[in-house]
Amino acid sequence: MTERITKNMARNIYFGGGLFAILLFTGLTVDTVQKIPKLSHDDTITQSVALGKKVWENNNCVGCHTIMGEGAYYAPELGNAFPRLGANDEQAFKTYLAGWMAAQPLQTPNRRKMPQFNLTPAQVTNLADFLIWTSRVNNQEWPPNIKG
């Protein structure tokens, strides 16, 4: 098949196809950037949510957990932690999270271990607010069930 294609034709496919792909991708990117604020309820990102994201990053939580399916696969999904562990009750979730963080590492022998991060009560609240915000992002109804 390739005998019929000359080097010049191949080069034109590369430049033409490449340019088309770049334009298509750029166009979709521009559109997506305009739509994300609404899909993610950007206006509900309070200072606490933003600080919670920093707690999430500064402790490298994504090194063990997934969030909306991305991260490491060593520990549970946390994008839906709020409905799964807090039953969609903000106060209950915050209480649960504070207790959970304080109890780490659990003493069960050879269970996968979560380190003790020594977060302040304010940091735990921020983290909870961040996870609550994340759980409300419109992400095509993923995961398939509450187990994550």
Added chain:
Amino acid sequence: MKYTSQMVAKPYFIFALILLAGEIVFGLAMGTQYLYGDFLFPAIPFNVLRMVHTNLLIVLLLFGFMGATYYLIPEESERELWSPMLAKITFWVFAAAGVATILGYLLVPYATLAESMANSFWPTMGREFLEQPTITKIGIVFVVLSYILNVTMTFIQGRKTTISVILLTGLFGLAFFFLFAFYVPDNLVMDKFFWWFVVHLWVEATWELILGALLAFVLIKTTGVDREHIDKWLYLIIAMTLISGLAGTGHHFFYIGAPGYWLWVGSIASAAEPIPFFLMILFAFNMAKNRRIQHNNQIALTWAKGTAVVGFLGAGVWGFLHTLAPVNYYTHGTQLTAAHGHLSFFGAYVMICFTLISYAMPILRGRPHGNGPKAQKVELTSFWMMVIGMIGLTLALTAAGIMQIEMQRLPDAAHALGFMETQAAISTVYAIRLAFGVMVLAGLFTYFYSFFVNDEKVDA
């Protein structure tokens, strides 16, 4: 060796191989922690092991690409490297920064590292694969810029070939897309969206151009096939890379809060992503069949063919397995992703580094016709140990992923197992995975041993 400045490639190759050994050792430690949660805990928690494992991979590949480029570009340009001194300085700066960053990960808790590196001043840390302190990221930018400057100046002043043009295009793309690592908005969805501009557009677009160029270079050298013919293939491969790979980024946008049209765009475009890898197989085997010369370095050609095949399996087949949105709905974030990640990085990128090292190292060590037959035989053994080890490990992770989906994802909420229960149920498979990992490390040590096999000189 035609140009003395090609010699600067040598420390890059050696350091890349050392980092690879480190990467695999940390991988084995993670595999062990999967089975025994107390292993190394709390001294090195899983997230730290993983950070070291993945960061070593990225850095070793960059070292491999740099060494390969410094070897290739003088020969393609038919002149000495613009500044061998700059290449040497770049090596030491990059190596020192890399080692310091890894030590930082290992010696202090990550939060302490973030604080001492003034992450609050310009926060870029704590995102998968981009965990490096901001200062390290800035360092990477300077290292890459000095590397590109060196290559570009050599290119401008010398002969221009299709291979060097495409390689340089890939390098500029690599540098450009890394800049998105510095953009960390408060909105997690926006953050994730642009995070993929680094990660996907590196491995599934710009790096593939580099891969194609490096593969073409070794094929020309080991088969003697006409450049016109090779160039044509190269253009077709990278054309398909860009056409499928750019919009194919959409397969990462399905379930992270991006608009729904990505379900269609990502599925359709990325369904074509195996094509460039399939073309690479046709390319490598076609060139080998039509070879004009019988190069004594046969193992280099074996690596080249292996790169095409395992790259196709890992990136093409294992990528396609879960790239369609309705399938990905169930596979997203399971061990199936890890399976694909392991075989594609190894097959496409680690193996292309082996290909270049296998071709260039003997020449840099004063053996223009390749290593002797005994050394090549040892190297062939190491090739199979590593390839079989990686495929075995990938099959184990695939089984783990499928079991995970069956137990945790497919049943309704009332019948599905939780994450930790599911993981406990598939621990046997993780033991098998670990065993294949040990085989990969043994293969790498066998490869190292091949450097020290004494052969009678094979001089022409």
